[in-house]
Amino acid sequence: MQGNLRDVSLTQVLNIINLSRKTGTLVLYEAKKTGQMEKVNAEQERERIEAGAERAHIVFKEGKLVHARIGEQDGNLVTVLNKSGKLTDGQAKIIRERTKNVNDKAIALKLIGANYVTQKDIINSIQQYTMDIVYNMSSWKQEPFRFQDNVMPTVERIMVPIDLKNVIIELSRREEMLTELNNFLPDLDRPLKFPPDLKQKFQGVHLSVEEWRVVSYVDPKNTIRQIAKASNMSDVEIRRVVYGLVQAGLVQVVEPAAGSALQNSSGRRARPRPKSSNVQADVVNRLISKIKSM
Amino acid sequence: MQTVKMVITGPYSSGKTEFISSISEIDVVKTEREVTTKAEREVKDQTTVAMDFGRITVDDDLVLYLFGTPGQRRFDFMWEILAEGMLGFVVMVDSAKPETFREAKSILETFRAYAPTPYVVAANKQDHPDAWQTDDMRVALRIDEDVKLLPCVAKDKESVKNVLLELLYSILEEMES
Numbered sequence: 162m163q164g165n166l167r168d169v170s171l172t173q174v175l176n177i178i179n180l181s182r183k184t185g186t187l188v189l190y191e192a193k194k195t196g197q198m199e200k201v202n203a204e205q206e207r208e209r210i211e212a213g214a215e216r217a218h219i220v221f222k223e224g225k226l227v228h229a230r231i232g233e234q235d236g237n238l239v240t241v242l243n244k245s246g247k248l249t250d251g252q253a254k255i256i257r258e259r260t261k262n263v264n265d266k267a268i269a270l271k272l273i274g275a276n277y278v279t280q281k282d283i284i285n286s287i288q289q290y291t292m293d294i295v296y297n298m299s300s301w302k303q304e305p306f307r308f309q310d311n312v313m314p315t316v317e318r319i320m321v322p323i324d325l326k327n328v329i330i331e332l333s334r335r336e337e338m339l340t341e342l343n344n345f346l347p348d349l350d351r352p353l354k355f356p357p358d359l360k361q362k363f364q365g366v367h368l369s370v371e372e373w374r375v376v377s378y379v380d381p382k383n384t385i386r387q388i389a390k391a392s393n394m395s396d397v398e399i400r401r402v403v404y405g406l407v408q409a410g411l412v413q414v415v416e417p418a419a420g421s422a423l424q425n426s427s428g429r430r431a432r433p434r435p436k437s438s439n440v441q442a443d444v445v446n447r448l449i450s451k452i453k454s455m
Numbered sequence: 456m457q458t459v460k461m462v463i464t465g466p467y468s469s470g471k472t473e474f475i476s477s478i479s480e481i482d483v484v485k486t487e488r489e490v491t492t493k494a495e496r497e498v499k500d501q502t503t504v505a506m507d508f509g510r511i512t513v514d515d516d517l518v519l520y521l522f523g524t525p526g527q528r529r530f531d532f533m534w535e536i537l538a539e540g541m542l543g544f545v546v547m548v549d550s551a552k553p554e555t556f557r558e559a560k561s562i563l564e565t566f567r568a569y570a571p572t573p574y575v576v577a578a579n580k581q582d583h584p585d586a587w588q589t590d591d592m593r594v595a596l597r598i599d600e601d602v603k604l605l606p607c608v609a610k611d612k613e614s615v616k617n618v619l620l621e622l623l624y625s626i627l628e629e630m631e632s
Binding site: 162163164165167168169173176177180181199200201202440441442444445446447448449450451452453455 | 457459466467478511513514517519542553554555556557558585587588590591594595612616619620623624626627630631
């Protein structure tokens, strides 16, 4: 199974793996633009994308999610426990130094024995780490992928099976949220402005660092895209922040100039339904006999 | 003489013309023209602009016509004309091109809306090294379990026969139900 997330979404891919109870590794690659065009369907063309460097690995066993690794992250147990807050940075550093060339299972036994963590901590941390990696891919929309049947990680990792159904539901929810954000703010080239009763609106409001950063750039001269660039935010992040600010009534998106009529959807002409066939079973049986004999 | 027809539809370059050519007793009447865009040319040199037309004569009284639809949407005004009075239809899908799955699904839904006749989905090019398995395609295309999704190699006559027979069995089942 191979393809591109432009054509088959990650939730669809996971659904296939879940239903087919597949075992193996789903490798996702960086989307490398080629500058060449390819056909999407009979009328539309798009830029061809090739698989670049490997970006993430998701491992499955009999349709269950068991391991995920993204980019350069090694995903070993110490990193996982450090990320979940079960080990401090200092503890993680010391343990890494003392357990070079020791596999994750042996490290887990030592940590449990030394009362650093419990078995439950380890299972929960691994599950959360794995799911977070997959959830973070909800914004991936054009990465090429390939499923490698029966390929498992070469480095020994503790694998905690996770039911894919819940992952798919959560991933769908996140994808819907992204779609909602895109629908709310389809055009990032529009500026933001403050509402007229500015002082009253901002009274007693506590903004996050990200929100402050965006608010500080609000000016009819700055488009949302420019604000995102200046604030070092991705399109998704800026949409989320602006959405929150608009919902709270703290900023407004400047509407496009009047007269820019929305493009009409290209509705097809309604035509009468064609008549269906009125053929007897005898005719079908004769056709079957004929084709069998060919 | 009674004539019946089946329609072979599917996205651009899914193998409709080849499917009909493999089984038709006459040389397929092709209405192909050279493709006009660079991207299309990379896929194939010629494309069907009106319809392909194949024939299977059962006996003196009965003839089956196979009509292949043009894959390009700009010729979809032909689809309804071809769909009129059809016994059933086959939706061809290129198993090695997941980028065409969405289009295939859209064509399938369009033909279902034209006429409530039985249909099967042919997962073509199953001999291609990158071909998706039919079970995976069923999920990706969101095709119900009760719809036949059949592995197919359009250049192989036996494979084409199997697809047509499965469609005819479905038609028979519906008549008898």
